[in-house]
Amino acid sequence: xxxxxxxxxxxxxxxxxxxxxxxxxxxxxxxxxxxxxxxxxxxxxxxxxxxxxxxxxxxxxxxxxxxxxxxxxxxxxxxxxxxxxxxxxxxxxxxxxxxxxxxxxxxxxxxxxxxxxxxxxxxxxxxxxxxxxxxxxxxxxxxxxxxxxxxxxxxxxxxxxxxxxxxxxxxxxxxxxxxxxxxxxxxxxxxxxxxxxxxxxxxxxxxxxxxxxxxxxxxxxxxxxxxxxxxxxxxxxxxxxxxxxxxxxxxxxxxxxxxxxxxxxxxxxxxxxxxxxxxxxxxxxxxxxxxxxxxxxxxxxxxxxxxxxxxxxxxxxxxxxxxxxxxxxxxxxxxxxxxxxxxxxxxxxxxxxxxxxxxxxxxxxxxxxxxxxxxxxxxxxxxxxxxxxxxxxxxxxxxxxxxxxxxxxxxxxxxxxxxxxxxxxxxxxxxxxxxxxxxxxxxxxxxxxxxxxxxxxxxxxxxxxxxxxxxxxxxxxxxxxxxxxxxxxxxxxxxxxxxxxxxxxxxxxxxxxxxxxxxxxxxxxxxxxxxxxxxxxxxxxxxxxxxxxxxxxxxxxxxxxxxxxxxxxxxxxxxxxxxxxxxxxxxxxxxxxxxxxxxxxxxxxxxxxxxxxxxxxxxxxxxxxxxxxxxxxxxxxxxxxxxxxxxxxxxxxxxxxxxxxxxxxxxxxxxxxxxxxxxxxxxxxxxxxxxxxxxxxxxxxxxxxxxxxxxxxxxxxxxxxxxxxxxxxxxxxxxxxxxxxxxxxxxxxxxxxxxxxxxxxxxxxxxxxxxxxxxxxxxxxxxxxxxxxxxxxxxxxxxxxxxxxxxxxxxxxxxxxxxxxxxxxxxxxxxxxxxxxxxxxxxxxxxxxxx
Numbered sequence: 001x002x003x004x005x006x007x008x009x010x011x012x013x014x015x016x017x018x019x020x021x022x023x024x025x026x027x028x029x030x031x032x033x034x035x036x037x038x039x040x041x042x043x044x045x046x047x048x049x050x051x052x053x054x055x056x057x058x059x060x061x062x063x064x065x066x067x068x069x070x071x072x073x074x075x076x077x078x079x080x081x082x083x084x085x086x087x088x089x090x091x092x093x094x095x096x097x098x099x100x101x102x103x104x105x106x107x108x109x110x111x112x113x114x115x116x117x118x119x120x121x122x123x124x125x126x127x128x129x130x131x132x133x134x135x136x137x138x139x140x141x142x143x144x145x146x147x148x149x150x151x152x153x154x155x156x157x158x159x160x161x162x163x164x165x166x167x168x169x170x171x172x173x174x175x176x177x178x179x180x181x182x183x184x185x186x187x188x189x190x191x192x193x194x195x196x197x198x199x200x201x202x203x204x205x206x207x208x209x210x211x212x213x214x215x216x217x218x219x220x221x222x223x224x225x226x227x228x229x230x231x232x233x234x235x236x237x238x239x240x241x242x243x244x245x246x247x248x249x250x251x252x253x254x255x256x257x258x259x260x261x262x263x264x265x266x267x268x269x270x271x272x273x274x275x276x277x278x279x280x281x282x283x284x285x286x287x288x289x290x291x292x293x294x295x296x297x298x299x300x301x302x303x304x305x306x307x308x309x310x311x312x313x314x315x316x317x318x319x320x321x322x323x324x325x326x327x328x329x330x331x332x333x334x335x336x337x338x339x340x341x342x343x344x345x346x347x348x349x350x351x352x353x354x355x356x357x358x359x360x361x362x363x364x365x366x367x368x369x370x371x372x373x374x375x376x377x378x379x380x381x382x383x384x385x386x387x388x389x390x391x392x393x394x395x396x397x398x399x400x401x402x403x404x405x406x407x408x409x410x411x412x413x414x415x416x417x418x419x420x421x422x423x424x425x426x427x428x429x430x431x432x433x434x435x436x437x438x439x440x441x442x443x444x445x446x447x448x449x450x451x452x453x454x455x456x457x458x459x460x461x462x463x464x465x466x467x468x469x470x471x472x473x474x475x476x477x478x479x480x481x482x483x484x485x486x487x488x489x490x491x492x493x494x495x496x497x498x499x500x501x502x503x504x505x506x507x508x509x510x511x512x513x514x515x516x517x518x519x520x521x522x523x524x525x526x527x528x529x530x531x532x533x534x535x536x537x538x539x540x541x542x543x544x545x546x547x548x549x550x551x552x553x554x555x556x557x558x559x560x561x562x563x564x565x566x567x568x569x570x571x572x573x574x575x576x577x578x579x580x581x582x583x584x585x586x587x588x589x590x591x592x593x594x595x596x597x598x599x600x601x602x603x604x605x606x607x608x609x610x611x612x613x614x615x616x617x618x619x620x621x622x623x624x625x626x627x628x629x630x631x632x633x634x635x636x637x638x639x640x641x642x643x644x645x646x647x648x649x650x651x652x653x654x655x656x657x658x659x660x661x662x663x664x665x666x667x668x669x670x671x672x673x674x675x676x677x678x679x680x681x682x683x684x685x686x687x688x689x690x691x692x693x694x695x696x697x698x699x700x701x702x703x704x705x706x707x708x709x710x711x712x713x714x715x716x717x718x719x720x721x722x723x724x725x726x727x728x729x730x731x732x733x734x735x736x737x738x739x740x741x742x743x744x745x746x747x748x749x750x751x752x753x754x755x756x757x758x759x760x761x762x763x764x765x766x767x768x769x770x771x772x773x774x775x776x777x778x779x780x781x782x783x784x785x786x787x788x789x790x791x792x793x794x795x796x797x798x799x800x801x802x803x804x805x806x807x808x809x810x811x812x813x814x815x816x817x818x819x820x821x822x823x824x825x826x827x828x829x830x831x832x833x834x835x836x837x838x839x840x841x842x843x844x845x846x847x848x849x850x851x
Contacts (some may be wrong), residue, residue: 040071057657064639066098066422086573093125104140112137113146126157128165134714135168167195174203191210194225200323202234210238214247226258229266236269245277262290275305278313287352300329307336329360335367343371347380362393366402373409381406396423401433402749408437413446425681432460439468448477463496470504478504478515495532502535507544509805509832512742513541528552534562541570543805544837546828561595563588569601574837575847577609596628603637606643608836610850615641636666643673646851648682671700672809675707683707696729735807736788740795747787767824771817783814785831793825806833819843 040046053064069072096119103111116134119126120536123752131154134673151169159165166189173181186192186200197220204213217235220227227235231257239248252270255262262270267290274283285306287298299322306315319325319333328625330353339345352370353360365384372381385403388395389577395403400423405406416437423430431454438447451457451465462485469477482501485491493501498517505514518536521528533556540549553559553567564587571580594602599622606615619638622628635658642651651670655662667690674683683704690700701724706716724731734749747754754760764786783805810818810833822829823843839846 021750028570030843063098063102065095066097066102066738072100086619093130096124097129097133104133104136107140109137109143109698111143113143120153123187126153128159128162128360131157131165133157133254135165139172139175142176142347144178145171146174147176150270156424157318161190163189163191163193167193167199170196170199170203174199174206179207180204192223192225194228194231197223197225197848199226201231205234205238205241208241210241214242214244215226219666224634227254229260229261229264232260233265233269236266236273240269240273241275243277245279246276248273248277254588260729262286263292267292267303267797271301275308275376278309278710280309280311284696296324296329298671301303303329304332304336307332307340307401312336312340312341312342325358327358327361327739328363331361331364331367334364337668338367338371338374341374343374345375346371347375352377358476360387360391360393362397362399365393367396367403369399369406373406376410381410394424395429396425401427401429404430404433408433408440411441413441413443428454428456428458428461431455432458432464435461435464439464439471442472443784444468444472444474444667457491458495459491462491463494463500464629466497467500467842470500470507471505473504475504475513477483477509495526497530499535499818502539506535506599506736508744509543509803511543511545511803512739514543516742518849521671528556530558530563530631530787533559534566537563537570541566541573542832544574544832544839546570546574546576558577559590559592561598565595565598565601568598568605572601572605572608572836573832574839575608577605577611580605581611581614594626596622596634597627599630600637603634603641605643607719608639608847609851610645612641612645612647616671619774627654632660632663632666635660636663636669639666640669640673642675643670643785646673646677648673648677648679652682652685662689664690664697667693668699671703671707675703675710678707678711680707680711680713696727698724698729698731701729733806734784736784736787736803738792739803740792745788745791747784747791749784750782751784753788754787754789754791756794758796760787761792763790767817770820770824785810785814785833786817789818789821789829789831792829793821794826798827802827802829804829804831806831809835810838815845815849820847 002820033442040049049222052765053068054537073751096115100112100115103115105110116130118124119130131150134146134150137143147169154160154162154169155166168183170185172183173179173185182200186196189196197216201213201216201220204210204216213234217227217231220231233252235251236248239251241247244544251273255270256525260266267286269285271283272308274280274286275781280302284302287295287302290298292298299318302314302318307314315333316334319329322329330349334346334349334353337343337349347368350364350371357394365388369381369384372378372384387397390401393399400419403419404416407413407419416836418432420426431450434448435450437456438450440446447468451461454461456622462481466478466481466485469475469481476488478501482493482497485493485497497523501517502514505517514536517539521532521536526532534554536552539551540546549567549570553563556563564583568580568587571577573582580602584594584598587598599618602618603615606612606618619630619634622630623632635654638654639651639662642654648670649674654664655670667686669685671683671690672688674680687700687704690697694700701720705717705720705724707719708714736747738745738747745754751757764782785804787805788806789802792800792804794800796847810831815838818829818831818840820843821827822840826842829840830839836847
């Protein structure tokens, strides 16, 4: 290559005679020189070029000279460079600055810093331009430490009072999030211009200190510096964050008085300020009067603002006004519909969007998929996955998790798992979505195995697993998971964790665990809000500690409808009908509007107390005064109310007039009451209705058989039992739980698995004679609740209250037996069956034999 250069540059040799007018090889210009420099590899190659640059005066061109400098840097021969540039008749610094500037333009900040290092090493003087370029490079790379070094050299060079350099340094520190450094530079500046003030104000806004930004504006005015558009943009952003309408309006007036042009970013910030402060009318007026015409971003902001204000119709009117909608416009309107619960409208708008061939993105598909899940539109949701494939959108990240959730909601964990396995990068959210898919569909074993594989469990992982175990009444697993969770160094239980734990305690009557959870809440200074308060009241209520539930209820200040309902339900389960009604009246007086669950609790209380007229009155109030449409549960409460009071014909008429189809629980209530009131004919009719709904309903056969037996129709009773046997359906076994020293003990009917069985059955045998003398049948002698109570009597001290939770409604024989046991052993016995509490004290029950 070196040999080629003299040939190329043969025309550069000084002519020995007068040149001809026709020059076939014109002398190279700056561009050619740069190309030729790239061909040089040493000084020898460079010498002919150097001669030409001298004769053509190109050596004095800073840009050309900077390329020469770059050549010398590449061959690491700066000594020769100094000799070359000493004849340029200009400062060598300019050449270096030109080189640095070129590096900046080419987005090569590393080479900027490298060149700067060479300048310092070889003693090249640094001027203002050098420092500007260096600070700019630091800003690009957020090189804070390098910026500190440059700042030190600025001070050392005596340029510390240079306003533009200080402004640039403030901008650098602000970009790096170094508020203290910005403040120090700002305070030391002898003269501040509008740029200085803007940088300081903007930094306060960015660092989440909007109040300080607004206060600084007052100092700026006092200093006599006029604000510009950039100042106003930062200040309006501060007002938006503070929702400070009053100051925002003053700034708007300042803008008008100082004739600042309202357009671009300033217009957007002004409109956003009014939107955030809830003045949609003012925001709409500004957009309408602006000269931007159909600025889609501005009109879309209005759509979003109206959606935030829950003014759906106004948002749609603005949306329809936009002539050229973009993806953000459609997204804003569709997501607004979804957030407001207008799922069908969002899907209809999405279909309109597709007809206009607007391209979709991942966020939009996730939003639409959420709407499909809410309205249970499986077909459209399934098509979203196909649309994503056609548009080249990978089912990963947000969309992958949304698809997993979608399939989980529709009971297709296999489809969810297929999506999960195809995810290229599985985040913790992806693992949690898949875990939720297993748990939602009752695949607890798969969920447990999958939970063990999650690499980085977060609080959502633990809560999902704990909640699932609680939902399926696996209380032991709930407590085990909670203990394991506490061993984690990074995960702390939150309110959802504790609510699941309390729910599990409530379902099995694990009072000691519930008390422990309450103590944990207090020791960790966790505020008992309405959610946690409701869970605690529910737990104490379902564990039979009505006084403790009442104490918690009274201690809560701003009670919502859920807290009131939990307390009413607690009184209802205890059979304290008058207390439940009084509490409901207090609730109404406090201005709390009841919901449909409140009325279920209230109607159940009336049913327990036999208050037919009151129950019917409250039922009528639901729709008349509270605009609550009764559902099948409310109708079931009324049927139970009438049936238990012996008004069987009225109950049947009520069923026939119901606007909803009666379910199994309604016919079961009627059939159970027919047994109590010995109405065999109506019992047979209710039985027929039951087996039409569920031919294998065990309770229907058992209740009819018991009705026949009570009426003395033993053949019919036997025949009914035989039908059940021929169907091969087994009766649901009775199961009772009792807690002893923090351990839950489970007993089933005729259970001999307990290590205490011999003592339990010995105790029951001792009572057998007494029962028979009183004419009590012993067909239920080995029912699970009797075994649990006997265990409680032999394992606890004489004064300890015995609490038992039973999965079935207590039979009459066991009810009578419990009254005798409470009297014989002078013990209070509390049994919660699947309907209510029975509190046995000294031979009497709190239900007054009305259950």
